Amino acid sequence: MEWITDKWDIVVQLYPFLLKGLWLTFQISIIAILIGSTIGFVLGVAKTTGFRLLNGVINLYLHLLRGSPYLVQLYIVYFVLPATGIAWLSFDSYMAAIVSLSLYTSSYVTEIVAAAINAVPKGQAEAARSVGMTRAQTYRHIVVPQALKLTIPPMASIYVIVIKSTAVLSVIGISELTRQGEVAIMRMPGDIMFIYSLIAVFYFIYCYPMLRLSKWAEGRFGTTGGGDT
């Protein structure tokens, strides 16, 4: 009994700080998702247009982002880009976080959008062209709307990856959820296991509905791969 009241006191004391951290985690993840999805959407559509050079450049971009760990990308954006001496590349920690996370998100979204566009049956585009639509109109009115529906299930699981990646931002001193937890542990060093579990629960509350959404959407809209990594 005493154990429960003890731990409950910790929860009551800490939850305003953890909630503040969760709020920042939420903000950063939403911004990164919005920017990253926009870049990813543009690159994904561009990747399916069939220009060899453009395709090569986009593939190089994808390999660079998928082939290195996010933490390394964060260090490069935060430490290396300012070292180039170009003024607008000198990010503060928030800008570095958002820039690196957006780029990281865009690599996943690009592949999903390209896969979804390729999954739309060829007959759809051929029919649109044969009734006199231009290539651009076919994309805009026929292919892309159908493809977007296919992107929903994999996109939800990518967003979970992005949310989880924000935990890494604590290493450059952004006071998101994990960082708030570390600060809380400095104040109460006796309850490390409990406080980290509490943080895990906060992340779970944010991520689990997204995982369910992905699962539900898979049944509803079908799957194009991409998926959870």
Next chain:
Amino acid sequence: MNWLQDYFNLRLVSEYADVFAEGIWQTLWISAVCLALSLIFGTLLALARMSKNPLLWRPVAGYIQFIRATPLLVQIYLVYYGLPTIMPSGMLFDEVQSGIIALTLHTSPYMGEIIRAGIGSVARGQIEGALSVGMTPRQTMRHITLPQAIANVMPPLLGQTAVLIKDTSLLSIIAVFELLGAGLLMFSETVVATESYVTVAICYLAIYAMMLVLSGIVQNRLGGSAWQAN
């Protein structure tokens, strides 16, 4: 080549060549150990998850959801900082051991879910055939179902292995010396960010390129059903 020297001092990097080589070696062996452990543990999770006994599959499903919905970094902290506080004194893990435990606990559910999908992809007739020639369910699983399941899901298993290798970089935060740790060491001694971190990125990209080549070789060797889907 002088202009390059201004941006990327190769001489400085070459002074740290053996540090980076050691870092690559650490990253590779830690990844290999975690891969082996998480394949074994993941297979067990997949089998438990498919059991009809709710006392078995429900906790396993809960564990899988917990791992998937929380960040790896928090899991590493739980193992490295949290575990010693609740364990009997004297049972302490060092950074590398904690890192391997955390990464294995993290990767196993992903491997398990892939293997479970693989088991589901094995044709029903294969299992019925094995049972009808007198194999026990255990023998069928071991000799008929699992080998085909693993061959079918080689592409996602290799993809998850690439993720695992990248995930080892987080161990540098709990002071494990691996590839990123080598970069951090160089940065702390020389204070040149570009050479330190870009070199790390190039090394990771080299490992990733080797994974792509390996994946191509495996693709040629066994043409499982998942290959045709892609």
